[in-house]
Amino acid sequence: MTLSFTLQAQDGAARAGMLHTAHGDVSTPTFMPVGTAGTVKGMTADAVRATGAGIVLGNTYHLMLRPGAEQVAALGGLHRFMDWPGPILTDSGGFQIMSLAGLRKLDADGVTFRSHIDGSAHRLTPARSMEIQHLLDATITMALDECTPFPATHDQARTSMALSLRWAALCRETFVPRPGYGLFGIVQGSVFADLRQTCSAALTAIGFDGYAVGGLAVGEGQEAMFEVLDHSVHQLPAEKPRYLMGVGTPDDLLGAVERGIDMFDCVIPTRGGRTARAFTSHGVLNLRNAAHAADPAPLDPACPCPACTRHTRAYLHHLFRAGEMLGPMLLTWHNLTYYQSLMRGMRAAVIERRLAAYAAHTRQNWQPRTS
Amino acid sequence: MTLSFTLQAQDGAARAGMLHTAHGDVSTPTFMPVGTAGTVKGMTADAVRATGAGIVLGNTYHLMLRPGAEQVAALGGLHRFMDWPGPILTDSGGFQIMSLAGLRKLDADGVTFRSHIDGSAHRLTPARSMEIQHLLDATITMALDECTPFPATHDQARTSMALSLRWAALCRETFVPRPGYGLFGIVQGSVFADLRQTCSAALTAIGFDGYAVGGLAVGEGQEAMFEVLDHSVHQLPAEKPRYLMGVGTPDDLLGAVERGIDMFDCVIPTRGGRTARAFTSHGVLNLRNAAHAADPAPLDPACPCPACTRHTRAYLHHLFRAGEMLGPMLLTWHNLTYYQSLMRGMRAAVIERRLAAYAAHTRQNWQPRTS
Numbered sequence: 001m002t003l004s005f006t007l008q009a010q011d012g013a014a015r016a017g018m019l020h021t022a023h024g025d026v027s028t029p030t031f032m033p034v035g036t037a038g039t040v041k042g043m044t045a046d047a048v049r050a051t052g053a054g055i056v057l058g059n060t061y062h063l064m065l066r067p068g069a070e071q072v073a074a075l076g077g078l079h080r081f082m083d084w085p086g087p088i089l090t091d092s093g094g095f096q097i098m099s100l101a102g103l104r105k106l107d108a109d110g111v112t113f114r115s116h117i118d119g120s121a122h123r124l125t126p127a128r129s130m131e132i133q134h135l136l137d138a139t140i141t142m143a144l145d146e147c148t149p150f151p152a153t154h155d156q157a158r159t160s161m162a163l164s165l166r167w168a169a170l171c172r173e174t175f176v177p178r179p180g181y182g183l184f185g186i187v188q189g190s191v192f193a194d195l196r197q198t199c200s201a202a203l204t205a206i207g208f209d210g211y212a213v214g215g216l217a218v219g220e221g222q223e224a225m226f227e228v229l230d231h232s233v234h235q236l237p238a239e240k241p242r243y244l245m246g247v248g249t250p251d252d253l254l255g256a257v258e259r260g261i262d263m264f265d266c267v268i269p270t271r272g273g274r275t276a277r278a279f280t281s282h283g284v285l286n287l288r289n290a291a292h293a294a295d296p297a298p299l300d301p302a303c304p305c306p307a308c309t310r311h312t313r314a315y316l317h318h319l320f321r322a323g324e325m326l327g328p329m330l331l332t333w334h335n336l337t338y339y340q341s342l343m344r345g346m347r348a349a350v351i352e353r354r355l356a357a358y359a360a361h362t363r364q365n366w367q368p369r370t371s
Numbered sequence: 372m373t374l375s376f377t378l379q380a381q382d383g384a385a386r387a388g389m390l391h392t393a394h395g396d397v398s399t400p401t402f403m404p405v406g407t408a409g410t411v412k413g414m415t416a417d418a419v420r421a422t423g424a425g426i427v428l429g430n431t432y433h434l435m436l437r438p439g440a441e442q443v444a445a446l447g448g449l450h451r452f453m454d455w456p457g458p459i460l461t462d463s464g465g466f467q468i469m470s471l472a473g474l475r476k477l478d479a480d481g482v483t484f485r486s487h488i489d490g491s492a493h494r495l496t497p498a499r500s501m502e503i504q505h506l507l508d509a510t511i512t513m514a515l516d517e518c519t520p521f522p523a524t525h526d527q528a529r530t531s532m533a534l535s536l537r538w539a540a541l542c543r544e545t546f547v548p549r550p551g552y553g554l555f556g557i558v559q560g561s562v563f564a565d566l567r568q569t570c571s572a573a574l575t576a577i578g579f580d581g582y583a584v585g586g587l588a589v590g591e592g593q594e595a596m597f598e599v600l601d602h603s604v605h606q607l608p609a610e611k612p613r614y615l616m617g618v619g620t621p622d623d624l625l626g627a628v629e630r631g632i633d634m635f636d637c638v639i640p641t642r643g644g645r646t647a648r649a650f651t652s653h654g655v656l657n658l659r660n661a662a663h664a665a666d667p668a669p670l671d672p673a674c675p676c677p678a679c680t681r682h683t684r685a686y687l688h689h690l691f692r693a694g695e696m697l698g699p700m701l702l703t704w705h706n707l708t709y710y711q712s713l714m715r716g717m718r719a720a721v722i723e724r725r726l727a728a729y730a731a732h733t734r735q736n737w738q739p740r741t742s
Contacts, residue, residue: 037689037693037695038686038689038690038693039690039695039697041695041696041697042696042697042700043697044677044697044700044701045681046677062693066689066692066693067664067685067689067692071664071665071685074665074667075665075667075683075685075686076667081683081685081686081689082686083677083681083682293438293442294442294445294446296445296446296447306415306417306454310416310454311454312446312452314438314442314446314452315409315446315452315453318408318409318437318438318452319409319410321437321438322408322409322433322437324408324410324412325412325413325696325699325700326410326412326413326414326415328696329413329415329696329700330415
């Protein structure tokens with residue numbers, strides 16, 4: 001019996017649910033912090049847990065190159081390696097090969113590329129992606145796909161989507177099911193409603209343990225992204241979890257949950273944390289700004305994280321100005337805590353069927369004050 | 372009533388004691404992690420506490436330039452600024468001006484210099500050093516001195532020491548006593564026994580709440596340093612704490628405690644933690660070494676820190692190879708934990724009058740295995 005999903009409540013298209021896995025349950029909607037190379041940058045595993053995260057993401061591309069999937073397996077799997085006994089989702093490797101690797105060449109059977117670390121040659125196929133994610137011991141394995149670049153013509157998007165579909169079938173065949181583990185398929189089709197519909201139907205026919213919406217957050221803009229969600233999310237099986245890949249800002253998360261998405265991952269809160277960009281219940285701040293130099297107020301009075309309960313904005317500003325590691329550490333902690341509190345807030349609102357009010361109130365608080 | 376010191380036990384020249392301050396008690400011998408710019412690099416204040424540290428050090432030079440002593444005071448002092456309610460010792464600023472600042476010029480009344488950050492002009496005098504440390508709210512204030520460079524002729528060392536003595540008297544006059552706070556004098560005199568003796572006697576006549584041995588760990592080598600301690604530590608008042616500035620390796624700490632030192636500070640464990648250099652009960656390791664790439668063993672099985680209880684040597688190696696912040700974070704945590712466990716071990720051994728055996732056993736374990 002693979003991982004399962006319980007749909008607990010609905011409010012319009014929005015959903016609250018529970019993902020049951022071999023490594024524990026995760027309430028949805030959920031945001032997965034990105035643990036690229038076996039670590040959420042700047043965070044101990046204890047700190048990640050303290051933010052309220054229930055599941056983290058690992059990057060197949062990074063881990064297959066360093067330390068290597070076989071190495072991680074020999075050390076007991078990614079959970080033990082990074083001290084995260086909870087659920088882990090790994091991506092397929094395809095997206096990062098196309099964005100990071102050198103001399104990459106896509107063919108009908110897979111992709112050949114050179115490591116961005118040492119230039120060594122590698123090949124990833126649907127079967128090898130399944131094998132790597134198995135070696136990593138991923139709770140949730142993602143099918144290997146081609147993330148269609150944006151913009152794409154209808155023809156380009158159709159050809160690309162057809163390749164992803166063929167690979168999805170190969171992934172389904174080679175994935176080794178284990179109790180409480182699962183394989184997700186990925187819907188492509190760019191911004192074209194007919195292609196998204198074809199892809200969703202074909203993936204559903206193959207049958208996956210969850211469905212991801214891929215090929216978004218690649219430059220199309222929030223409006224186009226929401227439009228795609230509006231016309232395509234409802235085509236996915238209601239009884240399976242839905243994952244919007246690589247999204248997004250807090251406002252993106254609100255809009256996507258309102259449109260029926262259950263799972264997210266994004267580097268925005270962690271990358272922002274390293275570059276002094278703070279996400280708070282009162283909007284976005286840049287802590288390098290001189291306005292914060294003497295400010296004794298907490299970053300976000302509503303936040304329970306150490307950056308907010310122990311320190312002033314002036315101290316956080318000082319840490320970034322002085323180039324101290326503790327600045328990125330504390331702000332990553334804060335941003336992830338804020339993201340998790342937003343997810344918890346949306347979940348509670350869905351359960352109580354007041355998501356519209358919660359979203360309006362949250363967006364209102366993000367507006368700059370006019371005092 | 373300024374801070375006080377209780378001498379609890381002696382074993383040969385070695386001592387175990389308790390420092391009573393406005394910000395709590397500290398058992399000695401004690402090692403003070405260096406919190407240069409209001410943060411122990413790579414550590415939250417909670418993590419520093421978890422290593423067992425009882426007192427930390429702040430650098431006057433760094434803090435007076437950024438964010439500024441008046442700024443720290445306006446934010447409630449360094450304790451609140453960095454979330455360290457325990458005791459804090461600040462250095463006088465003199466040592467780092469001479470090693471870091473630009474266009475520095477020493478005269479009879481103080482030192483004029485340019486900030487290494489923005490080139491701005493500053494002046495530090497004994498009175499201003501006292502004022503800055505007061506503004507920072509330092510539990511222990513250090514007198515402004517000139518750290519005599521090594522090597523120095525007897526004449527150079529005498530002239531330099533005389534300047535430091537005159538400044539020490541000015542510091543004593545301008546220091547504002549508060550209950551549970553204190554001012555330490557600093558013995559100079561390079562490696563010359565007669566100068567050290569003269570300086571110790573003169574400082575004792577002025578009267579300080581503790582005495583530091585300065586001008587060591589500046590290139591003279593461990594043997595010469597221990598020789599200076601052998602002939603000079605006993606000249607300091609037995610009822611006051613003794614602080615060896617800027618020292619050192621674990622072996623330095625063992626030897627200095629054996630010679631009657633109570634307090635230490637050094638960047639070795641923190642800087643080492645950022646550069647993959649691990650101090651363990653079985654000696655020093657470099658975690659970048661390929662030998663650790665597949666090693667499932669903990670870094671130090673005897674250590675209770677997260678790096679050792681949650682992770683493998685292979686994982687720590689991976690983090691340093693991948694350039695992940697978590698490598699420096701975990702290894703700093705480990706090194707500070709090891710240093711604190713060494714101090715606790717020495718203290719217990721002094722109390723039970725078995726320091727010689729403890730030191731021999733500890734040094735034996737540091738030797739490379741011949742297996």
